[in-house]
Amino acid sequence: GATVALVATEHEAARHAMLATAVTSVSMDPPSLLVCVNRTASSHAALRARGAFSLGIMAAAHRDLAAAIAQAPSAARFDHGTWRALRADSEAIEGLPWLEEADATLFCAIDVCHDYGTHAVLIARIAGAVGACPGDPLLYRDGGYGRFAAADA
Template sequence: MTDTIASAVVPDFRKAMRRMAATVTLISTIDASGRRHGMVATAVNSVTMDPPTLLICVNQVASLHAPLIERGRFCVNVLMPAHHELVGRFSGQKSGEDRFDAGDWRIDGASGLPYLHGAQCNLFCRIESATPVGTHSVIIAAVEAVHVHDDVKPLIYANGRLHAVGDAMS
């Protein structure tokens, strides 16, 4: 695709992506110095169940990117509506360790990764590959452990706003 065609598509592509509702997650890791890093992500998807594998997309200029790649491990924390106040903190209102001042953050004994206790679920992952695609890295990761909360109440992002899922239709 030429740069001219790509540039012409960007505004409508952005509008189209805003119409694709996505579960809100916080990606967290810890560097070799013990500093925690995290960011909000909606580009998180399962790849396969056998073996359990997922993918995340992380902007290469995000503060999380370098520590994530260097550590090779991260946790996907799937948020519930009760966690909506964390989204702003992890989207630029705060930086570094200050992002972790709110929420019940703990360190997992097995992986050493920070995770949000009480999240809908926590997926502890090991990076298998990271491929640069445009401005982002597409990261494929093996899921090594999972914590699951009993309630199924995902926080959803659609059309630039946060939403809670209502009652099931069937």
Template sequence: MDRPIDSGTYRKVVGRFATGVAIVTTRVADVDHAMTVNSFTSVSLDPLLVLFCAEKVSRFHDAVLEAGAWGVSVLPASMEEASRFFSHRGRPLNGQLAKWAHHRGDSQVALFDEALATVECVTKAVYDGGDHSIVVGQVTALATPGDGPPLLYHDGRYNTF
């Protein structure tokens, strides 16, 4: 039974799966790059591996592959504005982090001070995922700087507990 499935129906169906929201950051030639994701997940405990997916046509995609190191800031509900900002294409790179308190991790990537959790990684593998790349990273540092309800994404909208 080969029925064609259109991308709109696909988005609606997979959008029913609630996810957390994070911002992935990297740094190339002293320039910070950041992107909102809801495709972040744990992969392995031995070794410690996580992954996220980056759209191949985004400038973040090329930056994170070039840098080889990246950070993840898991967002609390209070950071919805940051999530929206870092999900927009074409925003200026210069000063984009200035509005949100952040610090440099061991790998010199930006990590948000209010994050519920932060993870720093080095890229171990990149897999083809259609119009995205699946970027797998080995964890090099972890922290839980903030607390509070998480920012969630479900059915095309931001939510929280």
């Protein structure tokens, strides 16, 4: 399974959001992460054009909220949950939408975008953050949502 992250951006007064499972850290210096986005995704063009996004770490308790966002048409994804617009000193991340219910949200500026196969590989610097992860992330596996379970010894 993979941890579920909510990627959101705003470009030309329109907000875009998608769930992603292809997310990993890249470097601590500079703090950065990698996100893979299918180039047919409705959010892809806006992510590239804006060059920045928020990445919310979804908790297992947010299973229904994540599913509602994933299943909603693009224009209706922001009808689910409590969304805010970031107020920041950095113009790169100013105004990015972020989901208040996420355990933690990272605000990222894209440094590298590389097309590979069907996807765009985005490498982004982490420019800000809110929240803290308590350690029970929402997972996605085989078409469904779940959580970690202790393994029998």
